Amino acid sequence: MNCILVLGGARSGKSRHAESLVTAEPGPWRYVATGRAWDDEMRLRIDAHRSQRGTGWNTVEAPVDLVSPLQCPEPVLIDCTTLWLTNLILNEDDVASATDRLLEALFRRSALTVLVGNEVGSGIVPENALARRFRDEAGLLHQKLARHARRVLFVVAGYALDMK
Amino acid sequence: MNCILVLGGARSGKSRHAESLVTAEPGPWRYVATGRAWDDEMRLRIDAHRSQRGTGWNTVEAPVDLVSPLQCPEPVLIDCTTLWLTNLILNEDDVASATDRLLEALFRRSALTVLVGNEVGSGIVPENALARRFRDEAGLLHQKLARHARRVLFVVAGYALDMK
Amino acid sequence: MNCILVLGGARSGKSRHAESLVTAEPGPWRYVATGRAWDDEMRLRIDAHRSQRGTGWNTVEAPVDLVSPLQCPEPVLIDCTTLWLTNLILNEDDVASATDRLLEALFRRSALTVLVGNEVGSGIVPENALARRFRDEAGLLHQKLARHARRVLFVVAGYALDMK
Numbered sequence: 001m002n003c004i005l006v007l008g009g010a011r012s013g014k015s016r017h018a019e020s021l022v023t024a025e026p027g028p029w030r031y032v033a034t035g036r037a038w039d040d041e042m043r044l045r046i047d048a049h050r051s052q053r054g055t056g057w058n059t060v061e062a063p064v065d066l067v068s069p070l071q072c073p074e075p076v077l078i079d080c081t082t083l084w085l086t087n088l089i090l091n092e093d094d095v096a097s098a099t100d101r102l103l104e105a106l107f108r109r110s111a112l113t114v115l116v117g118n119e120v121g122s123g124i125v126p127e128n129a130l131a132r133r134f135r136d137e138a139g140l141l142h143q144k145l146a147r148h149a150r151r152v153l154f155v156v157a158g159y160a161l162d163m164k
Numbered sequence: 165m166n167c168i169l170v171l172g173g174a175r176s177g178k179s180r181h182a183e184s185l186v187t188a189e190p191g192p193w194r195y196v197a198t199g200r201a202w203d204d205e206m207r208l209r210i211d212a213h214r215s216q217r218g219t220g221w222n223t224v225e226a227p228v229d230l231v232s233p234l235q236c237p238e239p240v241l242i243d244c245t246t247l248w249l250t251n252l253i254l255n256e257d258d259v260a261s262a263t264d265r266l267l268e269a270l271f272r273r274s275a276l277t278v279l280v281g282n283e284v285g286s287g288i289v290p291e292n293a294l295a296r297r298f299r300d301e302a303g304l305l306h307q308k309l310a311r312h313a314r315r316v317l318f319v320v321a322g323y324a325l326d327m328k
Numbered sequence: 329m330n331c332i333l334v335l336g337g338a339r340s341g342k343s344r345h346a347e348s349l350v351t352a353e354p355g356p357w358r359y360v361a362t363g364r365a366w367d368d369e370m371r372l373r374i375d376a377h378r379s380q381r382g383t384g385w386n387t388v389e390a391p392v393d394l395v396s397p398l399q400c401p402e403p404v405l406i407d408c409t410t411l412w413l414t415n416l417i418l419n420e421d422d423v424a425s426a427t428d429r430l431l432e433a434l435f436r437r438s439a440l441t442v443l444v445g446n447e448v449g450s451g452i453v454p455e456n457a458l459a460r461r462f463r464d465e466a467g468l469l470h471q472k473l474a475r476h477a478r479r480v481l482f483v484v485a486g487y488a489l490d491m492k
Contacts, residue, residue, distance in 0.1 A: 122172075123286060123451020146322050157473070285336075286336075287451020
């Protein structure tokens with residue numbers, strides 16, 4: 001599977017690192033934004049990410065369905081798996097089958113796909129049951145993606161370690 | 165000390181990785197479960213872990229006393245240090261002397277012992293004082309174990325980095 | 329820039345590791361403490377750190393202004409960037425310009441400076457807006473420092489990985 005998984009904490013520089021992996025391929029490139037601008041804070045965050053990227057990117061908003069945006073010959077950046085998972089859970093979608101469909105779509109592609117995900121499991125156990133479930137699902141999702149990815153990177157302060 | 169410490173976030177794949185280190189030794193193997201099934205969520209989690217392991221494992225439940233279950237010639241997996249620490253704190257046991265007893269028991273063994281622990285100190289400082297104390301104690305415990313372990317691994321999405 | 333950034337979770341052993349990097353240089357050494365002893369818990373933590381350090385250290389308390397304490401020929405340890413950031417935010421100071429002043433002061437030094445910072449972005453997204461802002465600012469600060477540092481280390485259980 002021509003896929004790289006880039007994991008890291010919040011504001012670790014993982015998106016920027018992932019972008020550099022995609023733009024190392026010939027453009028144009030497709031940026032798949034999974035975040036939903038449901039409030040001003042989120043809108044500001046999305047706009048800031050968008051303005052940081054240069055030209056050559058086509059942005060597709062895909063909060064839930066990742067299969068259609070992957071049907072293209074261009075290198076794709078999916079940013080990020082954890083917001084996608086949030087949307088699935090809020091929609092009460094079946095996470096396991098959505099993950100299977102994502103993996104199938106990734107296997108069908110020949111161009112590079114880079115997936116960005118937040119590490120969310122290295123703090124104290126959350127008191128909130130939904131947060132615990134989210135933390136578990138995120139960890140399992142990243143393990144599944146990592147198993148099939150050809151590279152797995154862990155980013156700290158803008159620098160990446162090769163895990164796989 | 166013939167001991168490997170495997171650290172990682174929640175659902176990072178650290179238990180599975182630790183199991184593979186133990187089963188690389190000739191069996192049978194002893195699985196020391198420190199988790200207490202105090203509610204349905206915990207019972208489900210324990211059962212899921214148990215069913216993932218294959219045959220050849222003898223499971224011992226040891227929420228507080230880790231010295232007795234280590235008195236055996238088999239390779240042992242202790243899963244996990246952070247649930248053990250939780251139990252010590254809830255019991256109002258002395259953590260420092262329990263840790264010393266654990267280290268002595270580990271030094272007396274010749275077979276491999278693999279210890280799994282949760283990284284819990286990489287989130288925001290918790291508002292709850294008990295959570296802050298737990299976070300501090302977990303960090304200190306892992307530093308003490310790491311100092312004497314012959315290997316220390318950090319697991320992200322199922323892949324392990326050698327720290328020591 | 330003759331600067332090393334040491335990142336890690338709470339109680340990961342990052343301060344002790346950073347101290348060993350400083351004391352590998354000829355002394356005396358300057359310890360710049362950014363923590364404010366605003367309650368007993370914090371006072372105990374500061375005293376414990378101070379008593380762990382040996383002789384040869386001159387301690388300077390610098391909760392907000394890091395420029396003056398860096399105007400010296402000695403190797404300096406700044407412990408830590410995340411408490412400094414907390415103080416800036418509580419003071420309603422401009423974080424971006426304070427960071428620029430810090431970077432300028434670091435560039436003017438020829439002796440080694442080691443900066444310790446807490447990784448705070450690898451847990452669940454905090455519900456509290458101020459905590460989210462702090463988490464974002466900490467990540468951005470560490471990325472900026474890392475870009476100019478000659479080494480970036482990530483510490484887990486007392487052992488350090490070279491990120492850069």
